Amino acid sequence: xxxxxxxxxxxxxxxxxxxxxxxxxxxxxxxxxxxxxxxxxxxxxxxxxxxxxxxxxxxxxxxxxxxxxxxxxxxxxxxxxxxxxxxxxxxxxxxxxxxxxxxxxxxxxxxxxxxxxxxxxxxxxxxxxxxxxxxxxxxxxxxxxxxxxxxxxxxxxxxxxxxxxxxxxxxxxxxxxxxxxxxxxxxxxxxxxxxxxxxxxxxxxxxxxxxxxxxxxxxxxxxxxxxxxxxxxxxxxxxxxxxxxxxxxxxxxxxxxxxxxxxxx
Amino acid sequence: xxxxxxxxxxxxxxxxxxxxxxxxxxxxxxxxxxxxxxxxxxxxxxxxxxxxxxxxxxxxxxxxxxxxxxxxxxxxxxxxxxxxxxxxxxxxxxxxxxxxxxxxxxxxxxxxxxxxxxxxxxxxxxxxxxxxxxxxxxxxxxxxxxxxxxxxxxxxxxxxxxxxxxxxxxxxxxxxxxxxxxxxxxxxxxxxxxxxxxxxxxxxxxxxxxxxxxxxxxxxxxxxxxxxxxxxxxxxxxxxxxxxxxxxxxxxxxxxxxxxxxxxx
Numbered sequence: 001x002x003x004x005x006x007x008x009x010x011x012x013x014x015x016x017x018x019x020x021x022x023x024x025x026x027x028x029x030x031x032x033x034x035x036x037x038x039x040x041x042x043x044x045x046x047x048x049x050x051x052x053x054x055x056x057x058x059x060x061x062x063x064x065x066x067x068x069x070x071x072x073x074x075x076x077x078x079x080x081x082x083x084x085x086x087x088x089x090x091x092x093x094x095x096x097x098x099x100x101x102x103x104x105x106x107x108x109x110x111x112x113x114x115x116x117x118x119x120x121x122x123x124x125x126x127x128x129x130x131x132x133x134x135x136x137x138x139x140x141x142x143x144x145x146x147x148x149x150x151x152x153x154x155x156x157x158x159x160x161x162x163x164x165x166x167x168x169x170x171x172x173x174x175x176x177x178x179x180x181x182x183x184x185x186x187x188x189x190x191x192x193x194x195x196x197x198x199x200x201x202x203x204x205x206x207x208x209x210x211x212x213x214x215x216x217x218x219x220x221x222x223x224x225x226x227x228x229x230x231x232x233x234x235x236x237x238x239x240x241x242x243x244x245x246x247x248x249x250x251x252x253x254x255x256x257x258x259x260x261x262x263x264x265x
Numbered sequence: 266x267x268x269x270x271x272x273x274x275x276x277x278x279x280x281x282x283x284x285x286x287x288x289x290x291x292x293x294x295x296x297x298x299x300x301x302x303x304x305x306x307x308x309x310x311x312x313x314x315x316x317x318x319x320x321x322x323x324x325x326x327x328x329x330x331x332x333x334x335x336x337x338x339x340x341x342x343x344x345x346x347x348x349x350x351x352x353x354x355x356x357x358x359x360x361x362x363x364x365x366x367x368x369x370x371x372x373x374x375x376x377x378x379x380x381x382x383x384x385x386x387x388x389x390x391x392x393x394x395x396x397x398x399x400x401x402x403x404x405x406x407x408x409x410x411x412x413x414x415x416x417x418x419x420x421x422x423x424x425x426x427x428x429x430x431x432x433x434x435x436x437x438x439x440x441x442x443x444x445x446x447x448x449x450x451x452x453x454x455x456x457x458x459x460x461x462x463x464x465x466x467x468x469x470x471x472x473x474x475x476x477x478x479x480x481x482x483x484x485x486x487x488x489x490x491x492x493x494x495x496x497x498x499x500x501x502x503x504x505x506x507x508x509x510x511x512x513x514x515x516x517x518x519x520x521x522x523x524x525x526x527x528x529x530x
Contacts, residue, residue: 009427064447153401178497213474214442217447
């Protein structure tokens with residue numbers, strides 16, 4: 001028993017933490033979990049890059065679609081949180097991030113951040129193949145939530161949106177609503193752990209929410225010239241909308257390319 | 266002194282709460298604030314619908330773009346929180362929601378929810394016309410955040426996304442990322458206060474993030490037939506993508522049309 005299990009639809013169901021990857025880090029309610037693939041033998045040396053496929057893709061999809069996964073700890077894991085023998089179901093976790101990292105052996109591995117969900121809703125029994133309409137909730141409950149959020153400087157995003165008149169620098173759409181124009185001030189190298197990007201205009205793009213999702217999930221990246229956008233699937237290339245007033249930080253773009261899109265170039 | 270002040274760019278700067286609208290509700294760190302316009306005299310009878318224009322649009326824009334506004338309380342407001350005389354600067358608030366409501370006199374008013382921001386970043390002096398590049402933050406700080414969040418049934422959104430293969434029911438886009446396809450399971454009548462929609466598939470659409478913004482800000486709405494999407498600005502009409510498996514709740518659609526798009530029909 002080990003690793004990531006997922007349905008035939010590619011939905012992650014459970015994750016086992018049992019010490020198979022030396023880089024896993026267990027903090028109890030927060031886990032940094034290494035994806036699978038690319039080792040010469042289970043628990044062995046990393047010889048090729050991990051890819052966004054199979055269980056890795058299923059876990060990333062849980063992040064994208066905000067579906068919780070079951071966590072199982074095995075006795076091989078961190079003794080502080082793991083059972084003395086066998087395996088134990090530990091409740092539901094949310095995948096809150098994933099990124100590529102250079103492993104000790106060289107090739108890229110994919111790391112996932114999992115955060116425990118307080119008072120989780122029951123997931124139901126996955127063995128019953130359930131294609132019926134879910135009952136849902138007529139009166140959905142609330143729960144207290146807390147955490148750390150990054151204090152952004154509102155002037156940074158405002159300046160970016162104004163500089164590009166809220167136009168998406170990738171697809172050029174301008175979203176118009178009765179409340180005004182809208183674009184996201186999207187950080188190239190993300191703020192906060194583990195990426196620690198800067199909240200400065202050189203690290204921010206004006207993107208529509210759709211292109212923001214594509215960018216944050218590595219479906220598109222920017223080349224070293226800071227003006228060509230590449231679509232990973234199919235390799236389409238397109239000119240980034242730029243402004244002479246706005247210098248884009250080359251290092252942030254390189255960081256995104258490596259750690260988010262998993263691209264060495 | 267009173268009401269909503271905003272820049273020539275249409276950005277809200279400050280809001281004065283001083284008892285001018287009988288429907289204002291002050292809970293200290295949370296305020297339900299009534300927009301302006303449509304009265305026969307200041308503080309008088311509501312004779313026509315309030316419109317998403319001037320200060321109202323500026324406040325809605327603060328919500329859309331997440332820019333904080335200064336709150337000023339005057340002595341005419343709720344005595345529990347207001348100064349005994351004159352006006353007092355009360356710190357920064359975030360606009361977290363807005364909706365249309367039928368006033369006691371009949372016509373629609375726009376109501377805004379304002380939530381106090383803990384440990385707010387300084388906004389700077391607005392009198393200096395500042396078009397320079399903001400300094401931003403190389404090492405952005407974190408702050409503890411807490412609140413109540415709605416516990417959604419993950420099966421509801423999953424069912425919707427699966428039923429439409431993650432296709433946007435408005436624009437038909439399918440967002441494809443290395444982590445899989447993505448669409449939002451968007452509630453027609455929003456969950457939680459003040460809308461209290463149900464977390465059931467009849468109240469959820471599959472939308473791309475862009476159309477989700479358009480829908481939540483009332484740039485588009487659905488007609489009573491539950492299959493025609495109307496663009497408010499320009500009045501374009503388009504067929505909603507539907508599925509025989511998915512019944513859309515007519516009352517939720519009517520609620521959205523009235524309270525979010527401000528449309529009586």
